[in-house]
Amino acid sequence: MKCSSPLLFALCVSMFSGWPALAHSATEEGKQVEQTELIRLRAGELPAVTLTSDILFRVLSAEIGATRGYYDMAGQTLLQLATETSDPRLAKRAFQFSMADRNMARALRAAREWALLSPKDPEAVASSLALAASSGETTGLAGALWERIDKAEDKEQAIAQASAIVGKMPDKELALEVLEKALHPSVLSLPVSHLALADAAWAASDPYRALEEADKALALAPDMEPAALRVLEYGMKVDPDRAIDGAREYLQQHPEARKLPLVLVNRLVERNDFDGALALVGQMRNNAPEDFDLLYTEAEVNIRAQRYDQAKALLEEYISVQTQRRQSLRDDATSAVADSSDARLLLVQIAEKQNKPHDAIAQLDKIDDPSLQFQAQVHKAVLQARLGDLGRAQATIDTLRPSDDHQRSVLALTLASIYREAGRTDRAVEILLQADKDIPDTTEIKYDLAMLYERQGRMDEFEKLMKRVIELDPDNANAYNSLGYTYADQNRNLDEAQDLLERALDLDPDNPYILDSVGWYLYRTGDLEAAIEYLERSYKQMPSADVAAHLGEVLWVTDRRDEAVDVWRQGHEQEPDNETLVKTLKRLGVSLK
Incomplete structure (x- = not known):
């Protein structure tokens, strides 16, 4: 059987070079051969096995199958061949394919076979021990690790390997x-x-x-x-x-x-x-x-300390150094382009903290790292919208040429968010509806579109679309949370809300949005003490006006009214026009004045 391509020819050479044409037999002579083979294996030599057309065919079938993604078949075939031929190379290959297939049980069998057939190969032994450890099989593991350490010439390396294995x-x-x-x-x-x-x-x-x-x-x-x-x-x-x-x-x-x-x-x-x-x-x-990287480090510390003028001076000096590097070296021979762009992103961050959006936009326009330019211009559009210039924001988005579906979805989500924040929910819905047609089954688009439907009071469409998000992405904690919270907030489908919120909590147990939803659900079902516990956990992580409204209400109905008013005041200071907080105070007849 001939190898029909350079790739398979190379495989034939690497896999079968050194295979002698000596067959096993059931005779006394055959038994002596088997004993000799065992001695040779322990000495680190390869077995003497006849390279038959059947063996060659099975190996090539496994390798070709693996190139097409059929790792399961490839791993099984080569592990069986390894046990038949006692060739550690086949066991190693079976181990590699089993790992690619994520079949840990077969990978462990292959690794053990590999280590048995090649006991002096440190990679084989380490792979076998590591897989056994990860599978929780620890019997004799300490002794095996010590044996490796004791026999190793480089004790430190062997100890490091033992540490990695456990x-x-x-x-x-x-x-x-x-x-x-x-x-x-x-x-x-x-x-x-x-x-x-x-x-x-x-x-x-x-x-x-x-x-x-x-x-x-x-x-x-x-x-x-x-x-x-x-x-x-x-x-x-x-x-x-x-x-x-x-x-x-x-x-x-x-x-x-x-x-x-x-x-x-x-x-x-x-x-x-x-x-x-x-x-x-x-x-x-x-x-x-x-x-000069320490200039960047010092700037970061100053930003954390809110010493923005010092940070800006350091970053400008850092950019000057990187500019000199770019002038003296080719761009592909230095990281100066990326380093300068990172510094400008910090300057953008400072400008936004100082409420200087025009300065932030100026810095974004100076970013010339190709890997960051798309992100920079999207951010620029957001800032332009915050300045109230929707036309410029739209024009900035329109000039961008997305390279893939991910960038196309980012543009649609950003533009929809811009119009939503401007109060133009209908336009935001139009954008996402079109994007949903152009890039179907993109969960982020469907999720945001569902949330817009909820804002418009189109609850049937909201529920249908959010359930579709969960169907497409069963591990999307935000989708479970949004649907569960909506049911709890409307005081309906509370059994289903419980299932949804429990699933969200399992997926993301420390998410403050989910903790708030769970607390609100518990309030709706009358478990007030548990509701306070979850809402306080949420508020500690995310002291927003929405959470303040919920926590304050539960405290209010449990006669902890002074605490409730304190929480509401904190939320009001942060966001005096928050819709949830305003409605809560009005419904309960509370004035913070």
């Missing part, structure tokens, strides 16, 4: 136990052992043990930056002040460190210690004056 176990506490047993006392003098234990403890939600192991690693290797990083990161959960002081001490002794100071800057910003973060960035700039 990291695939679904039970993280058990993973830590397995790793503890696999790391015998003889390797605990290696810092990497304690780093591995620290990471496993962290994954098992034990920050105290994670910090303890990270401290041990740093004590064994005081110059090791990865250990210092873990002491900082894990220590922030245990004793943040100690963790920060320890990182500062390390940096005094190792001013050349790069990753640790950047992480420390982020942690200081999270604690609103902007002066400390800026002082640290200043030290980094003194130590590495040629590192």
